[in-house]
Amino acid sequence: MKTVIRVHRSGIVYICVSIVFGVISVNSGNNYHYLATAVMLGFMLASGIAGRGNIRSAEISIEYPDEVYAKTPFLLTVEVRNQSKRIPIYLIEVNVDGEKLMFPTVAAGETCRLRIYYSFPRRGINEIKDVRLFSVYPFNLFTRFWDVCGDLSSVVFPAPEKPAGETIYVPPEGGLGDDAARGLRADGDIIGVRPYISGDNMRQIHWKSSARTGKISSRVFDDDSSGGGKTIDLERLILSAGKERALSLAAYALKEAIISGEAIGMRGAGEEYPVSAAGGDKLAMLARLALHE
Amino acid sequence: MSSALISLKKLLIANSLLCALLSFAACRNIVSPAAAAIFLPALAASVFIDAFGWKRPPRYLLNLVSVIAVGSAMALVRIDSVIETFLSAVLLLTAVKMLEDKRARDHVQIVILSVITIVSAAALTFRPEFVMYYIVMSVLIAQGLLLSTLFSKAPEMVFNRKEALCLCRRALAIWLMMLPVCAALFFAAPRARAALTMPGYGAGDTTASGFVDRVTHGLIGRIQESNEIAFRAETPRVAANDLYWRGLTLSVFDGNEWRARQIRGPRHVDYAASGNHVRQEIFLEQGQFRVLFALDKPLTLDKIDFIYASDGVFLRSNRRMTRQLSYGAVSAVSAVMRPNDAAFDKEPYLSLPPGFSPPLRDLTDGLTQGLDERSKISAIQGYLSPPAFSYSLDNLPVSDNALEEFVLDIKKGNCEYFASAMAVMCRMAGIPSRLVAGYRGGYYNVSGEYYIVRQKNAHAWVELWDSAEKAWRRRDPTPPDESVEISLRQRETGRFAMYLDLLSLRVSQLIVEYGGDEQMELIERFKGFLLNPGASFQSAAGNMKDTLRRRALPIFAVMIVLIAVLLAMRAGRFSKRSPEAALLRDFLSATSRRGFTKRPDEGLEEFANTIPETDARELRELAWRFVVAFEQDYYRDRPMTAAKLSELKEIVQQIKRASKNSSNDLL
Numbered sequence: 015m016k017t018v019i020r021v022h023r024s025g026i027v028y029i030c031v032s033i034v035f036g037v038i039s040v041n042s043g044n045n046y047h048y049l050a051t052a053v054m055l056g057f058m059l060a061s062g063i064a065g066r067g068n069i070r071s072a073e074i075s076i077e078y079p080d081e082v083y084a085k086t087p088f089l090l091t092v093e094v095r096n097q098s099k100r101i102p103i104y105l106i107e108v109n110v111d112g113e114k115l116m117f118p119t120v121a122a123g124e125t126c127r128l129r130i131y132y133s134f135p136r137r138g139i140n141e142i143k144d145v146r147l148f149s150v151y152p153f154n155l156f157t158r159f160w161d162v163c164g165d166l167s168s169v170v171f172p173a174p175e176k177p178a179g180e181t182i183y184v185p186p187e188g189g190l191g192d193d194a195a196r197g198l199r200a201d202g203d204i205i206g207v208r209p210y211i212s213g214d215n216m217r218q219i220h221w222k223s224s225a226r227t228g229k230i231s232s233r234v235f236d237d238d239s240s241g242g243g244k245t246i247d248l249e250r251l252i253l254s255a256g257k258e259r260a261l262s263l264a265a266y267a268l269k270e271a272i273i274s275g276e277a278i279g280m281r282g283a284g285e286e287y288p289v290s291a292a293g294g295d296k297l298a299m300l301a302r303l304a305l306h307e
Numbered sequence: 308m309s310s311a312l313i314s315l316k317k318l319l320i321a322n323s324l325l326c327a328l329l330s331f332a333a334c335r336n337i338v339s340p341a342a343a344a345i346f347l348p349a350l351a352a353s354v355f356i357d358a359f360g361w362k363r364p365p366r367y368l369l370n371l372v373s374v375i376a377v378g379s380a381m382a383l384v385r386i387d388s389v390i391e392t393f394l395s396a397v398l399l400l401t402a403v404k405m406l407e408d409k410r411a412r413d414h415v416q417i418v419i420l421s422v423i424t425i426v427s428a429a430a431l432t433f434r435p436e437f438v439m440y441y442i443v444m445s446v447l448i449a450q451g452l453l454l455s456t457l458f459s460k461a462p463e464m465v466f467n468r469k470e471a472l473c474l475c476r477r478a479l480a481i482w483l484m485m486l487p488v489c490a491a492l493f494f495a496a497p498r499a500r501a502a503l504t505m506p507g508y509g510a511g512d513t514t515a516s517g518f519v520d521r522v523t524h525g526l527i528g529r530i531q532e533s534n535e536i537a538f539r540a541e542t543p544r545v546a547a548n549d550l551y552w553r554g555l556t557l558s559v560f561d562g563n564e565w566r567a568r569q570i571r572g573p574r575h576v577d578y579a580a581s582g583n584h585v586r587q588e589i590f591l592e593q594g595q596f597r598v599l600f601a602l603d604k605p606l607t608l609d610k611i612d613f614i615y616a617s618d619g620v621f622l623r624s625n626r627r628m629t630r631q632l633s634y635g636a637v638s639a640v641s642a643v644m645r646p647n648d649a650a651f652d653k654e655p656y657l658s659l660p661p662g663f664s665p666p667l668r669d670l671t672d673g674l675t676q677g678l679d680e681r682s683k684i685s686a687i688q689g690y691l692s693p694p695a696f697s698y699s700l701d702n703l704p705v706s707d708n709a710l711e712e713f714v715l716d717i718k719k720g721n722c723e724y725f726a727s728a729m730a731v732m733c734r735m736a737g738i739p740s741r742l743v744a745g746y747r748g749g750y751y752n753v754s755g756e757y758y759i760v761r762q763k764n765a766h767a768w769v770e771l772w773d774s775a776e777k778a779w780r781r782r783d784p785t786p787p788d789e790s791v792e793i794s795l796r797q798r799e800t801g802r803f804a805m806y807l808d809l810l811s812l813r814v815s816q817l818i819v820e821y822g823g824d825e826q827m828e829l830i831e832r833f834k835g836f837l838l839n840p841g842a843s844f845q846s847a848a849g850n851m852k853d854t855l856r857r858r859a860l861p862i863f864a865v866m867i868v869l870i871a872v873l874l875a876m877r878a879g880r881f882s883k884r885s886p887e888a889a890l891l892r893d894f895l896s897a898t899s900r901r902g903f904t905k906r907p908d909e910g911l912e913e914f915a916n917t918i919p920e921t922d923a924r925e926l927r928e929l930a931w932r933f934v935v936a937f938e939q940d941y942y943r944d945r946p947m948t949a950a951k952l953s954e955l956k957e958i959v960q961q962i963k964r965a966s967k968n969s970s971n972d973l974l
Contacts, residue, residue, distance in 0.1 A: 024415065031419070035426065039496065045821055046429030046437055048496050049489075050422070053445050056489035057452075057481070064481045102473060105460050118461040119470075152481055154411075154456035 017066065017160050025155035061153045068151045069158050071098040072106045076145065078168040080297060082134065083265065085173040090132040096120040107148040134170045137304045141167040171300040174269050175262035180255050182267050183244040206234040211294025218292065243289035248282025261303045272296050313471045315464040319454045320357050323417040326447050327401050330424035333440045334394050337428055342395035349402035363408055373403045390430055397424050411459035418451040435815040450478040498823040533762035537746060538600055539812055541588040541757040549640045551603035551768065552760060554745035556618035562660040563707060565727060565742045576615060577648065580604035582641030590812060591632040597622040600745060601636035603781065604644050609635040619644060633820050645778040653772060656739035659731065664711045671735040680738060684771055687732045691725055693786045722785040726767040729784040739772035754861060755809040806861055887941055890955050894933055897962040901926055911938060925965055933958045
């Protein structure tokens with residue numbers, strides 16, 4: 015992580031004043047002038063050390079929401095964590111693709127979050143390329159900055175598109191029909207517990223198990239994979255609507271299912287996702303759509 | 308508990324105000340009275356505007372005032388007062404800035420203007436208190452720049468007291484980080500052998516001097532009341548009767564004024580003196596005279612470029628002072644000065660204006676008729692003695708016949724009148740005489756082993772030619788004055804003031820007088836350390852031992868003060884704790900004394916369980932009683948009642964008593 019320093023106009027003035035003081039000192043031989051020059055230069059160095067310490071204590075992370083759809087603005091969370099346990103940090107500015115976020119102060123050991131609207135133009139794995147950390151602390155003479163490294167990518171789901179009469183789902187084959195499937199919720203008998211998957215409903219969380227193990231766990235219901243509910247027929251959809259539109263239509267269906275809590279499955283592209291009401295499964299299907307070749 | 312919020316803006320305004328006040332304090336004696344008269348009301352107005360929301364003057368008006376201030380400064384500037392005029396203009400600009408609706412950059416500008424003011428004022432003075440101005444100013448710089456940076460980015464920021472203090476501590480931390488760098492740069496920066504100076508450089512802010520290069524009757528009486536320091540002299544203690552600091556010898560009398568003779572002096576001292584040789588290190592305060600003082604009779608000076616101007620007078624070569632002046636001197640402490648050429652021309656020392664004061668001549672003739680030389684001197688001095696004559700600084704005769712008026716009528720005066728009268732009367736009696744202007748007495752600072760000589764110690768005495776010994780002999784006809792006597796008895800200043808003065812002297816030696824020679828010495832020492840670290844350590848240890856021995860009392864006092872401050876801080880921290888937290892601390896400390904220490908990750912109940920039932924049944928029961936009662940309130944965020952607190956305290960006391968008993972059992 016390489017910190018770059020840029021001198022401000024005020025910094026240039028400060029340096030010039032220091033040089034003038036230096037010249038006066040040497041010419042006059044007056045120790046008070048030497049002292050003034052030493053104070054000015056000393057502050058320059060001390061501000062560098064303090065500024066470096068300040069910016070080094072800041073840890074930046076970017077948080078995406080669970081569902082990120084292409085061409086759809088979402089709230090991007092920028093988080094600044096103060097790694098120091100004793101000293102607050104000041105004036106941290108984060109530049110996200112030209113959008114500036116100011117964190118005036120972050121208390122010792124605390125985390126501050128700010129959110130901005132952001133959107134990706136395409137589905138697939140997308141990355142915010144320009145995330146930069148700035149700080150003018152402590153004296154506004156110089157700006158220190160570095161480009162935030164690390165994994166800033168997110169899987170961006172296809173832009174959801176409402177169907178205009180296209181057939182999305184596999185036709186019902188008798189037995190448990192659409193109506194019955196619609197009634198299925200995550201409230202059947204518990205058949206097991208599995209680790210929490212992002213997107214799982216809060217009601218699905220098994221609190222006792224989570225407390226015991228220290229890791230959040232979700233309940234698995236006997237109707238999670240019952241095969242009921244609707245199943246998206248991706249292959250047929252691609253044939254009828256074209257690839258990108260088909261992916262967008264499927265994404266729309268899955269998004270709606272997440273909102274309503276209905277069970278849904280998907281088949282096509284060589285994979286089959288059984289019908290499930292679990293949010294995590296729906297997100298997995300959306301991710302599959304996002305990464306569709 | 309809620310606490311009042313402090314806005315960043317207010318903090319910044321307070322800082323800027325302090326900067327402005329400090330800069331004014333530094334240049335108050337230098338700037339024009341008009342600038343001072345405008346600055347202070349303007350500053351007061353800015354306080355009211357910022358604090359009570361009074362209507363602010365329009366910006367165009369303030370800009371106009373700024374232009375006028377700078378314009379007037381440029382129009383009024385004189386070659387010998389460039390810095391004074393510049394300072395007045397900068398001070399007015401600071402006042403204008405304070406009146407403005409201040410943005411972040413305005414606050415920065417106020418800080419810069421204040422720094423420029425202090426640095427410019429430092430060009431005119433070498434007083435050690437400027438070090439204090441620099442220290443305070445540098446703290447304000449750190450604070451001002453930090454706050455204005457925050458203000459530029461988040462102007463609406465507010466803090467509670469704790470956050471504001473935290474911010475101040477950050478500024479202080481930056482200041483502390485700056486200190487070692489500053490010290491290194493200050494001592495390492497190259498010193499020019501021959502510094503350039505500009506007009507007026509080092510000439511301002513001089514202390515009103517009790518010493519004069521010519522004695523005019525009645526002129527310096529008021530100055531003799533001044534408590535300003537004239538110089539300090541590091542030297543072993545000298546007998547009070549010998550404490551005469553020689554300055555200038557005045558041989559020419561024109562009827563009203565004594566002045567020095569214009570003679571081309573020899574290159575080396577042209578006399579001998581037989582007293583003890585005493586070495587002195589003189590630290591001269593800034594003054595307008597070139598005279599270099601030393602104990603009467605100075606034999607040689609060193610560490611300074613000087614000119615010997617005959618009659619025991621030394622002058623510095625440089626007309627302008629670019630830094631505080633210090634020099635070494637060796638004197639023979641004696642009342643007698645024997646010229647190498649005893650056959651020198653005595654005529655100038657007998658000269659009086661033609662027809663000068665017949666009544667005085669008649670008086671002298673009457674006093675000295677038929678007496679030998681020594682008896683004449685005794686008769687004249689006896690005449691000028693109490694009770695007929697007395698010392699006074701009030702109602703001094705100042706007419707054209709001041710001396711005659713003093714001797715024949717008023718009979719009260721200060722040292723100049725007595726010395727002048729004696730010298731004139733001796734000349735009338737045919738005894739060569741001259742006046743010596745300098746200082747008498749001084750307060751001996753035992754800790755620093757140096758004399759502090761103040762302006763009020765300014766003195767004049769006479770030297771009379773002793774034809775038998777062929778030497779000049781000192782005579783002091785001035786009767787004792789209480790203020791002078793107090794100074795001689797060396798009980799003038801309190802102990803604390805003495806330490807402060809010592810600190811001021813050391814600061815002056817370390818910073819103000821640091822120059823090329825000291826730098827070379829420092830480099831040599833560093834080289835010595837690199838070449839032979841062992842010897843350097845030994846020498847440093849020896850010095851430290853010596854310092855500890857000599858300065859045991861002040862070091863002990865400083866340590867006591869530090870310990871008191873630390874204890875007060877600790878007490879303050881504990882007093883801020885809730886009674887519940889204090890109780891818990893007591894409980895854990897009492898159990899720890901019994902050998903059961905709670906781990907940080909252990910709950911209270913868990914801890915109580917660790918006390919074994921078999922070995923410490925009583926302690927375990929007491930601990931459980933405490934824990935159960937404590938948890939009932941503490942973990943419900945409920946303040947404990949007084950009854951509950953006293954119950955818990957009683958349990959802790961029981962644990963402590965049990966602890967004592969068990970210790971006794973063990974013994």
